[in-house]
Amino acid sequence: MPVESEAPFAHRILRWFDAHARALPWRLPPGEPLPLDDPDWPYRVWLSEIMLQQTTVAAVKPYYAAFLARWPSVVALAGAADSDVMAAWAGLGYYARARNLLACARAVRDQHEGRFPAQEAALRALPGLGAYTAAAVAAIAFGQRAVVVDGNVERVVARHHAVDAPLPGAKPQLRALTDKLTPDHRAGDFAQAMMDLGATICTPRSPACGICPVAADCAGRLDPTGFPVKAPKKARPERQGLVWWMERNGQVWLVRRPETGMLGGMLALPSDDWDGGARVAGLPEGGEEAGSIRHVFTHFGLTLEIRAVEAAPGCTLPEGGQWWPVRKIAQAGLPSLFAKVAAEMLKGRTP
Numbered sequence: 221m222p223v224e225s226e227a228p229f230a231h232r233i234l235r236w237f238d239a240h241a242r243a244l245p246w247r248l249p250p251g252e253p254l255p256l257d258d259p260d261w262p263y264r265v266w267l268s269e270i271m272l273q274q275t276t277v278a279a280v281k282p283y284y285a286a287f288l289a290r291w292p293s294v295v296a297l298a299g300a301a302d303s304d305v306m307a308a309w310a311g312l313g314y315y316a317r318a319r320n321l322l323a324c325a326r327a328v329r330d331q332h333e334g335r336f337p338a339q340e341a342a343l344r345a346l347p348g349l350g351a352y353t354a355a356a357v358a359a360i361a362f363g364q365r366a367v368v369v370d371g372n373v374e375r376v377v378a379r380h381h382a383v384d385a386p387l388p389g390a391k392p393q394l395r396a397l398t399d400k401l402t403p404d405h406r407a408g409d410f411a412q413a414m415m416d417l418g419a420t421i422c423t424p425r426s427p428a429c430g431i432c433p434v435a436a437d438c439a440g441r442l443d444p445t446g447f448p449v450k451a452p453k454k455a456r457p458e459r460q461g462l463v464w465w466m467e468r469n470g471q472v473w474l475v476r477r478p479e480t481g482m483l484g485g486m487l488a489l490p491s492d493d494w495d496g497g498a499r500v501a502g503l504p505e506g507g508e509e510a511g512s513i514r515h516v517f518t519h520f521g522l523t524l525e526i527r528a529v530e531a532a533p534g535c536t537l538p539e540g541g542q543w544w545p546v547r548k549i550a551q552a553g554l555p556s557l558f559a560k561v562a563a564e565m566l567k568g569r570t571p
């Protein structure tokens with residue numbers, strides 16, 4: 221009988237899971253036989269996995285219960301009106317998931333006679349099931365040996381093996397290591413155990429190595445938060461642009477931005493093609509320099525130079541616009557980029 225630290229990794233993980241698994245509404249108790257005769261069982265696993273993407277367990281629980289109460293099977297969900305599902309999803313975020321949820325339910329109904337396929341490759345072919353979700357459903361719902369790698373699993377494996385290659389480049393290596401660690405039996409419990417370990421013990425900021433079941437041979441234990449190594453963030457590119465404040469008789473000229481592209485369909489101040497979109501017709505030449513603002517988008521930083529123009533009657537105005545009372549500019553619903561420009565222009569003015 222091997223001493224505990226020499227037992228295979230999966231054995232120690234599963235033993236820990238049997239004693240400490242989180243009780244969650246979409247889970248069976250650890251080690252319990254899978255209800256493979258119940259056609260709604262994979263549906264429940266799949267629904268929970270889709271809801272849990274980018275979303276916390278606490279946020280998912282009430283939505284999961286409400287969806288199951290209203291649509292207890294994949295066929296029931298497939299028959300739901302799109303608007304009902306979108307409304308039921310409201311508040312959970314990442315709405316593409318809800319659209320994919322319906323597309324997937326209908327694909328299961330129409331292409332698989334209302335039963336989820338058990339094989340990872342067939343699951344992967346369904347709408348909205350990426351590599352992670354297909355592997356998770358195959359392992360957890362059907363007991364298939366599948367290699368399930370989410371952020372928690374990556375962290376545990378990177379620490380345990382002290383993987384010093386940075387993410388995201390290290391992903392194939394971490395997947396290969398997880399593959400080696402994954403047992404042939406209870407692969408679903410193993411996946412859930414690794415996720416639970418990452419969520420409760422091998423946490424991102426303060427891992428509790430003292431109570432970890434795989435601490436004895438953990439190569440990263442002396443510096444756990446040094447793993448996984450992250451690639452240095454690329455510097456955010458910078459852009460420059462021009463924006464016009466065109467005023468006449470206490471009103472400012474606002475334009476409606478094109479429906480597609482950045483800040484699509486929103487009211488805005490006229491500006492040049494800093495966003496890479498088509499240049500608005502009728503932009504004025506010159507104007508008085510009136511300061512600048514800086515704004516940071518996810519993918520770039522932007523400095524807009526402001527040009528103030530006294531818009532004389534009869535002058536050419538940028539297309540697709542309207543006069544808006546300056547004193548009511550806060551009610552125009554300007555995106556924050558242009559709200560900053562308005563604030564800069566109105567600095568020091570009495571309301």
Ligand code: SF4
Nearest residue numbers: 422429432435438444
């Ligand atoms: S010993 Fe610490 S760093 Fe290593 S796997 Fe366990 S909790 Fe994570």
